[in-house]
Amino acid sequence: MTAKTTQAGRRLRFEIFRYNPEDPESTPHMQTFELDETPYMSIFIALNEIREKQDPSLQFDFACRAAICGSCGMMVNGRPSLGCRTLTSDLPDVIKLHPLPVFKLIGDLSVDTGTWFREMVEKTEGWIHAQEAFDPDAQETRMDDDTAAAIYENDRCIECGCCVASCGAANVNEDFLGPAGLNRVARFAMDPRDERSDADWFEVVSNQDGVFGCIGLMACHDICPKELPLLEVYGYLRRKALSSAMSKRG
Ligand code: FES
Numbered sequence: 001m002t003a004k005t006t007q008a009g010r011r012l013r014f015e016i017f018r019y020n021p022e023d024p025e026s027t028p029h030m031q032t033f034e035l036d037e038t039p040y041m042s043i044f045i046a047l048n049e050i051r052e053k054q055d056p057s058l059q060f061d062f063a064c065r066a067a068i069c070g071s072c073g074m075m076v077n078g079r080p081s082l083g084c085r086t087l088t089s090d091l092p093d094v095i096k097l098h099p100l101p102v103f104k105l106i107g108d109l110s111v112d113t114g115t116w117f118r119e120m121v122e123k124t125e126g127w128i129h130a131q132e133a134f135d136p137d138a139q140e141t142r143m144d145d146d147t148a149a150a151i152y153e154n155d156r157c158i159e160c161g162c163c164v165a166s167c168g169a170a171n172v173n174e175d176f177l178g179p180a181g182l183n184r185v186a187r188f189a190m191d192p193r194d195e196r197s198d199a200d201w202f203e204v205v206s207n208q209d210g211v212f213g214c215i216g217l218m219a220c221h222d223i224c225p226k227e228l229p230l231l232e233v234y235g236y237l238r239r240k241a242l243s244s245a246m247s248k249r250g
Pocket residue numbers: 061062063064065066067068069070071072073082083084085
């Protein structure tokens with residue numbers, strides 16, 4: 001579907017969550033700003049214009065403006081979205097912006113996704129586990145095309161946090177690995193260079209904080225801005241957990 005460029009002469013109303021947790025005087029509230037829509041206006045463009053011309057204290061994050069860095073995740077009319085990739089022409093005249101839930105609030109629309117992702121990586125040991133020491137002079141390890149393509153699919157995650165914010169389980173269980181965490185586990189579990197056994201993976205994901213904590217709403221699959229195959233990820237991890245459990249029973 002081709003995105004609309006703009007709707008003629010629209011005056012947009014932005015209702016934006018404001019709160020600075022560092023300021024004892026600050027209280028959470030919504031603040032309204034108005035703006036004339038321009039062709040191909042994204043939430044990124046609109047917020048910059050508001051900050052430049054109306055309120056320099058407005059906090060939000062952007063870096064790449066191209067759906068690559070993952071820093072601009074926010075709730076746009078209740079849906080976790082990338083601000084740089086969301087066009088105002090696809091939205092009604094009133095646009096409500098909130099910070100992503102689950103993550104620690106830095107201020108206004110800015111959240112700290114970095115700490116959450118670092119803790120998740122440490123908890124799942126999300127890196128290649130191999131006995132042999134890395135030799136930078138050795139030839140590249142070869143793998144078959146299908147495996148490389150499957151790993152690449154999972155590796156496309158930009159860690160924006162939109163899936164985590166949309167996840168019912170992650171919103172109530174702070175220890176839940178979340179869709180991004182399970183995706184990372186799957187990425188290494190299917191990598192032939194990672195020497196962890198099925199039993200090792202069982203310890204990581206076969207519990208309520210792992211793949212069995214998912215309550216199946218699958219909002220993550222619907223909203224992932226990179227359209228990662230998260231349904232397949234859960235299927236893969238559940239099959240892996242099952243085969244590990246079966247082999248334990250002997
Ligand atoms: S600014 Fe980098 S993903 Fe939006």
